[in-house]
Amino acid sequence: xxxxxxxxxxxxxxxxxxxxxxxxxxxxxxxxxxxxxxxxxxxxxxxxxxxxxxxxxxxxxxxxxxxxxxxxxxxxxxxxxxxxxxxxxxxxxxxxxxxxxxxxxxxxxxxxxxxxxxxxxxxxxxxxxxxxxxxxxxxxxxxxxxxxxxxxxxxxxxxxxxxxxxxxxxxxxxxxxxxxxxxxxxxxxxxxxxxxxxxxxxxxxxxxxxxxxxxxxxxxxxxxxxxxxxxxxxxxxxxxxxxxxxxxxxxxxxxxxxxxxxxxxxxxxxxxxxxxxxxxxxxxxxxxxxxxxxxxxxxxxxxxxxxx
Amino acid sequence: xxxxxxxxxxxxxxxxxxxxxxxxxxxxxxxxxxxxxxxxxxxxxxxxxxxxxxxxxxxxxxxxxxxxxxxxxxxxxxxxxxxxxxxxxxxxxxxxxxxxxxxxxxxxxxxxxxxxxxxxxxxxxxxxxxxxxxxxxxxxxxxxxxxxxxxxxxxxxxxxxxxxxxxxxxxxxxxxxxxxxxxxxxxxxxxxxxxxxxxxxxxxxxxxxxxxxxxxxxxxxxxxxxxxxxxxxxxxxxxxxxxxxxxxx
Numbered sequence: 001x002x003x004x005x006x007x008x009x010x011x012x013x014x015x016x017x018x019x020x021x022x023x024x025x026x027x028x029x030x031x032x033x034x035x036x037x038x039x040x041x042x043x044x045x046x047x048x049x050x051x052x053x054x055x056x057x058x059x060x061x062x063x064x065x066x067x068x069x070x071x072x073x074x075x076x077x078x079x080x081x082x083x084x085x086x087x088x089x090x091x092x093x094x095x096x097x098x099x100x101x102x103x104x105x106x107x108x109x110x111x112x113x114x115x116x117x118x119x120x121x122x123x124x125x126x127x128x129x130x131x132x133x134x135x136x137x138x139x140x141x142x143x144x145x146x147x148x149x150x151x152x153x154x155x156x157x158x159x160x161x162x163x164x165x166x167x168x169x170x171x172x173x174x175x176x177x178x179x180x181x182x183x184x185x186x187x188x189x190x191x192x193x194x195x196x197x198x199x200x201x202x203x204x205x206x207x208x209x210x211x212x213x214x215x216x217x218x219x220x221x222x223x224x225x226x227x228x229x230x231x232x233x234x235x236x237x238x239x240x241x242x243x244x245x246x247x248x249x250x251x252x253x254x255x256x257x258x259x260x261x262x263x264x265x266x267x268x269x270x271x272x273x274x275x276x277x278x279x280x281x282x283x284x285x286x287x288x289x290x291x292x293x294x295x296x297x298x299x300x301x302x303x304x305x306x307x308x
Numbered sequence: 309x310x311x312x313x314x315x316x317x318x319x320x321x322x323x324x325x326x327x328x329x330x331x332x333x334x335x336x337x338x339x340x341x342x343x344x345x346x347x348x349x350x351x352x353x354x355x356x357x358x359x360x361x362x363x364x365x366x367x368x369x370x371x372x373x374x375x376x377x378x379x380x381x382x383x384x385x386x387x388x389x390x391x392x393x394x395x396x397x398x399x400x401x402x403x404x405x406x407x408x409x410x411x412x413x414x415x416x417x418x419x420x421x422x423x424x425x426x427x428x429x430x431x432x433x434x435x436x437x438x439x440x441x442x443x444x445x446x447x448x449x450x451x452x453x454x455x456x457x458x459x460x461x462x463x464x465x466x467x468x469x470x471x472x473x474x475x476x477x478x479x480x481x482x483x484x485x486x487x488x489x490x491x492x493x494x495x496x497x498x499x500x501x502x503x504x505x506x507x508x509x510x511x512x513x514x515x516x517x518x519x520x521x522x523x524x525x526x527x528x529x530x531x532x533x534x535x536x537x538x539x540x541x542x543x544x545x546x547x548x549x550x551x552x553x554x555x556x557x
Contacts, residue, residue, distance in 0.1 A: 068474070069437070070446055092467040096449045099402070099437035108403045108522035111432045121526060126430055127325040131334055134526040174446035175480075178462065178473040191468070195557070219557060227486065237452065237466045237487060244346075244426065244486065246468065252556040262324060269534060273556045275546065281539075290537035290554065293546050303543040308550075308557060 001084035002031040004057075006076065007047060008093045011040045011065060014047050016192050017089035019153035024146045025087050026052055026154070027116040033057055034161070035079060037072055039065040044163050051158040061169040067093070071172035073100035079166060080105055080141055084119070090145035090247075091191075102143040109143040110135055114150035128243040129266035148191060149249035149270055183238050190241065193222035195252045198241055198268075199234070200226035202257020202278065202297055206234040211301040212256060218308055224248065226258045242267035257297050260285025277301070309363045309456070311354040312418040313388060314409050314439075315347035315370050317379040318429040327528040334528050343379045346424025348386075349484040352491040353454060354422050355387035362456050363420075365389050369412050371396050371405045377507060384502035385494035391505065396512040400519065402430075406438035407517040413443055418479060420461070425450050425483040436483035446476035452487040 003025040008015040018034075025032045033055040036044045044058030057079060063071065080086045080101070088094035090112040102109035114132070115123030121136045122144065190196060197212045197219070209223065216223050224246070225239035241248055243266040253271035258264060260276070260283055268274070269288050276289035279296050286292040293300060319325055320340040328335045343351075357363040368383035369392040370376045380391040394408050413421065426433035440447035448454075448463035452471065455462040456478075464473045466485045494502075512519055540546045550557045 069440075073441060092450060092465075095433050096437065096447075099432075099434035100441040100447065102434070103403060103406060103438035103441035106403070106518075108401050109432075109434055110523065111430075111434060125531070126528070127319070127334065128428065128431065129531060130325045131327055131528050132531050133528050136524045136526050137522065138524070139522045173477075175448070175474055175476045178475050180469075180473070181471045182469040231486065236470065237485075238468060238470050243428070243431065252550070252554075263321070269531075273550070273554045274534075274537070275550070286539070287536060288534045291546055291549050292537060292539045293543065294539060295543070300543055304547070307543060307547045 001029070002033055002082070003029045004080060004083040004086045005032060005034050006086065006088040006094070006097070007034050007036045008089050008091060009036065009038060009043060011038050011043060014050065014156065016153060017091050017148045019050065019156065020148035020151045021087050021089045021146045022050065022052060022154045023151040024113065024116060025085070028085055028119060035076070037064045037067060037075065048161040048163050049157050049159050050161070051155040053159055053161045056161050056163045057166050058163050059166045059169060063169060063171070066177040068172055068175050068177065069097045069100045070174045071170045072097055073104055074170045075166070075168070076101040077104040078168060083141065085142045085144060087144045087146055090147050094145045098143055098145050105141050105143065107139040107141050107143050108137065109145070110137055111145050112147045113144055114147045125266070128262050129269065130262065147247055149247055183236060187216055188220065188222045190222045190224050190239070190246050190248055193248070193250050195219045195221035196224050196248055196250045197221050197254040197256065198224035198226065198258060199229055199256050200258030201228040201232060203229060203234055209235060211297070214305045215301065215308065218305065226264045255285050255289070256301065258285055259283045260288065309357070309420065310365045310367070310416065310418040311357060311363050312413065312416060312421045313350050313354050313366060313368050313383065314421065314423040314435070315351065315368055315379055315383055316344045316424070316427045317341055317370065317372055317376040318344040318427050321345055321428055327530060331527045331529055333525055341375070341378070343382050344424050344427045346426060346484050348491040349486070349488050350422040350424050351383050351386050351388060352489045353484060356489065357456065358387065367392060367416060367418070369394065369409065371400055371408045371512065373398055380507055381502050382494060384505045384507070385499040386492065389505065391507045393507065393509045394512050394515070395509055396519070400512070401521055401523060402432050402434035403438055403522065404517070404519050405435050406442055408512055408515055409439050410442045411515045411517060420479060421481045423481070423483055425485055436481050440481040446480045447483070448474055448476050448480060449483040450485040451482050452485050454482060454488065
């Protein structure tokens, strides 16, 4: 049977996490359909060029602008019945939506898969990534969220899927969108960045993050943070890397003033190269770092900014 | 206003969990257990709503073995008024927990359900959303701010791009994120008082729900270990290694 992937987008373009999710779907079956619910009638057409998908199921309505789960989940329930698997990225979008759809379908969702063994069996991290569980699902329709960093994305272009419209839009009188504060930055997004430089409690203040930003701008890097730095109010929540924040796996991850709690490691230990800068030589972050520098970050960062 | 706060007994967040030697599951023998940190935030939010006069009664509920009474007593010591244990086998799936909680909702008719966004054992992040679906109620997940206004709640949510504020009609399900509040510690007098508060017990098999497991754990393994790296002596050496050895910059 075919696989349904729920597209994450901002009504203008398809989010990269969708492309990783399609890559995971490819491991299950070749016939992959993409569900696009949006207020923008152009978006389904532009999504149809994504490589490897054979059909776009498009639902276009003004009420779908904010894609609230109270409206979207019943629509997924209706569409899902002709599929063996329904996949979405394990981002805040997918995490919010998919369990609601899963319960409507009386199916036990498999969250945050990092590997596909066969049609029924998946690998997923548990206990902040301390262990990897292999889990088999016996539900007839399987709802799955996908850890984007575990699957290399498919291309946005090269495909020519048919676009089919799905018209039964569900009205939602339970919840409404009020406002949004979306961080705007010229730097790459954390989850898509090739290089990330993150600060922890050791940064001592939000102002000191400019030391990281200088280096980030030189390297074309994104800036992240540990939970401690976010809780302390140094930087906003969208910076947080870790078990309950963002999961990242860049080519280079530079952890500065971060001790390396297991909850932080859960979000970054699949990075290709890890650098740690910390004045405490016993900090656990050094156990996962390829290159560790025991130094006062307030000396090391300006010097690093000069020399790269 | 009546608030229902579902909580979960989990391994303490400081414990590094390992697989059993036969890799059949995780090894939970003799490890320290605690209230799931996100559930502590849920309890705290409910207690603050009571302290501000918005809420009149807080009921803590959990689905688990009788050992979970310990965590319900903690919730009572933190300010919940009474507690319900739905006794089940170990580790029921989120869908089963959500179905059981829906039954308690029907009995208690709360105006608000506040629960953690995820438990730090299975890291599933499902129960609140599933409960909302089963009850056909609105959901406000990953909350960092909650303001009750009459029969609605304004909830600010932590999303990947920043913050989103939505308005939900009550009754609603709220799941907590880290920045919603900083939970208090239970005081000794309150721990003593909690021993006298009501703790009712029900059996999950009496609720008339399907409790069958839909998934099975085939194995549990350690993740591939990263090879320990090296310490560099200077920023110069670091830059050299990154450029010439790792070719990462």
